Amino acid sequence: MSEAINFHYVVDGDDFTSAGEASVDIKRKLRQLGVDPAIIRRVSIAMYEGEVNMVIHAEGGTVDVNVYEDKIEMILSDEGPGIANVELAMKAGFSTAPDYVRSLGFGAGMGLPNMKSYTDGMEIDTKIGVGTTITMVVNLK
Amino acid sequence: MSNFIHSVSLNVSKCKGCTSCLRRCPTEAIRIKEGHAVIDSERCIDCGECIRACPHKAKKAVCSPFEKINEFKYKIAMPAPTLYGQFNNLDDIDYCLQGLLDIGFDDVYEVSYAAEFISAYTRLYLKKEDIKKPIISSACPVIVRLINLRYPSLCDNIMPIIPPMELAAIFARQKAKKKHPELKDEDIGVCFISPCPGKSSYVVNDELGKKENVDVVLAMNDIYFRLLAVMKGEKTPKPLSKSGLLGIGWAVSGGESSALFSDKYLAADGLENVIQVLEEIDNGKLPELDFVELNACNSGCVGGILTVENPYIAKAKMQSLRKYLPVSGAHPDDKIPNEAYFENVNCFKPIQQFSDNMQESMRLMSEIQTVCSNLPEIDCGSCGAPTCLAFAEDVVLKGADINNCIINMKDYLLQKLEEKKDESYDS
Numbered sequence: 001m002s003e004a005i006n007f008h009y010v011v012d013g014d015d016f017t018s019a020g021e022a023s024v025d026i027k028r029k030l031r032q033l034g035v036d037p038a039i040i041r042r043v044s045i046a047m048y049e050g051e052v053n054m055v056i057h058a059e060g061g062t063v064d065v066n067v068y069e070d071k072i073e074m075i076l077s078d079e080g081p082g083i084a085n086v087e088l089a090m091k092a093g094f095s096t097a098p099d100y101v102r103s104l105g106f107g108a109g110m111g112l113p114n115m116k117s118y119t120d121g122m123e124i125d126t127k128i129g130v131g132t133t134i135t136m137v138v139n140l141k
Numbered sequence: 142m143s144n145f146i147h148s149v150s151l152n153v154s155k156c157k158g159c160t161s162c163l164r165r166c167p168t169e170a171i172r173i174k175e176g177h178a179v180i181d182s183e184r185c186i187d188c189g190e191c192i193r194a195c196p197h198k199a200k201k202a203v204c205s206p207f208e209k210i211n212e213f214k215y216k217i218a219m220p221a222p223t224l225y226g227q228f229n230n231l232d233d234i235d236y237c238l239q240g241l242l243d244i245g246f247d248d249v250y251e252v253s254y255a256a257e258f259i260s261a262y263t264r265l266y267l268k269k270e271d272i273k274k275p276i277i278s279s280a281c282p283v284i285v286r287l288i289n290l291r292y293p294s295l296c297d298n299i300m301p302i303i304p305p306m307e308l309a310a311i312f313a314r315q316k317a318k319k320k321h322p323e324l325k326d327e328d329i330g331v332c333f334i335s336p337c338p339g340k341s342s343y344v345v346n347d348e349l350g351k352k353e354n355v356d357v358v359l360a361m362n363d364i365y366f367r368l369l370a371v372m373k374g375e376k377t378p379k380p381l382s383k384s385g386l387l388g389i390g391w392a393v394s395g396g397e398s399s400a401l402f403s404d405k406y407l408a409a410d411g412l413e414n415v416i417q418v419l420e421e422i423d424n425g426k427l428p429e430l431d432f433v434e435l436n437a438c439n440s441g442c443v444g445g446i447l448t449v450e451n452p453y454i455a456k457a458k459m460q461s462l463r464k465y466l467p468v469s470g471a472h473p474d475d476k477i478p479n480e481a482y483f484e485n486v487n488c489f490k491p492i493q494q495f496s497d498n499m500q501e502s503m504r505l506m507s508e509i510q511t512v513c514s515n516l517p518e519i520d521c522g523s524c525g526a527p528t529c530l531a532f533a534e535d536v537v538l539k540g541a542d543i544n545n546c547i548i549n550m551k552d553y554l555l556q557k558l559e560e561k562k563d564e565s566y567d568s
Binding site: 040 | 502
């Protein structure tokens with residue numbers, strides 16, 4: 001088994017409009033690797049949701065995408081406030097996003113549920129006041 | 142598709158290898174080699190951005206010379222509606238159409254007239270249940286190629302009908318044969334007056350794998366000057382125009398959409414904006430829309446590289462021209478022939494994949510990452526590639542010489558120089 005390829009992205013927390021740059025770039029990379037378009041789409045959507053979450057709640061963070069021969073792993077880390085109630089956060093429609101965020105069309109409470117539904121596995125590691133790390137896996141085979 | 146014939150030509154003696162076009166190319170199709178620009182045929186989508194960007198006028202759009210029309214016994218001029226927006230004080234389209242007859246054409250057939258049929262069909266098509274929305278317009282060939290190349294997953298969203306100029310050509314040919322039954326197919330020359338090179342290569346390359354119906358593509362700016370000489374407004378023109386404001390509206394971004402009588406549409410123009418919109422659609426991040434109209438040129442076809450007038454001024458002129466037109470001129474007797482519909486466009490193939498073998502692709506990718514991490518990341522273009530990443534890809538995939546990076550080369554030489562100095566002090 002050959003080693004994984006890592007793509008590292010820094011998500012800028014200041015700017016909503018820049019959220020999604022990493023998920024755009026990863027699409028190109030995965031296409032170059034010859035990954036199935038349907039899988040690329042799932043990875044990219046899940047990652048986009050994660051990026052937006054980091055901008056809304058945590059003033060940005062980092063995304064590491066590791067491509068293995070049989071799976072794609074996305075690790076999204078931030079040093080934000082942490083998620084108080086993970087179970088609640090996973091509920092479709094539940095959102096703690098402030099009003100101004102909602103007025104921009106974000107914060108519909110679909111981020112985490114979407115991330116889970118588009119991936120084959122998702123783990124949330126969060127600590128209040130320390131930050132959140134979300135690891136998502138999409139299988140290639 | 143390697144045997145694709147493009148409609149951008151380069152005058153090598155004028156090209157200084159300055160990197161202006163390199164930076165503007167939306168598909169990274171250009172490299173500077175041996176002091177001048179070289180276009181990668183597989184990646185070029187004929188958008189004409191490089192022609193716009195060239196400060197030395199070394200790049201030109203390739204169209205047929207006007208004299209080419211003389212190869213045909215019966216010449217039909219097919220003006221894109223954009224043509225009407227090029228003239229000052231034009232208050233009646235018939236002056237323009239009469240002008241086309243006066244410069245040597247036997248008949249005229251408006252593309253805008255055919256466009257109204259496509260609008261009518263699209264309105265019906267959007268009501269279908271089993272279609273993948275949003276439907277993306279198939280009118281701009283550059284956009285269709287861009288989608289095939291960079292967004293293959295959106296190919297199914299493309300409106301499955303030929304662009305207006307093709308439909309107009311079918312109609313024009315039918316009309317000519319009806320009027321003059323003695324004419325053979327090869328006697329009829331359907332001559333499209335084009336605002337852009339994108340439509341020109343569409344015709345040359347038989348892009349849908351069907352016989353194209355346009356015979357000659359003429360540059361709008363060439364025809365414009367010929368028309369100016371004859372359009373004096375001295376005589377009353379024949380009543381030739383048959384299109385309404387919906388058809389004429391196609392010349393400007395948003396025009397095609399507004400002919401759908403639906404508010405669930407989006408119209409974007411200019412390649413940079415279009416790419417952003419395609420990314421959003423690809424990510425499923427669009428609000429519920431029925432139709433997406435995308436034009437490669439700013440403001441739509443009026444912004445084409447072969448036009449004469451500034452696109453915004455042309456747009457304003459079209460507005461006043463449309464004022465006194467009927468909504469639609471489409472005649473119920475004409476019907477869209479079956480050949481106008483297609484299953485899918487597959488002339489361009491996505492070519493970004495490194496290799497058919499994923500393991501090999503991963504090996505190449507990590508090699509590219511290693512090469513790239515040693516590059517300065519300033520995307521200066523001096524190596525001949527548009528970005529440091531593109532250069533790293535060229536080094537690994539196409540055997541480009543790593544020493545072409547002049548920034549690294551400079552550091553290397555300075556270091557050598559220092560070493561030499563030290564050596565001379567030592568001795």
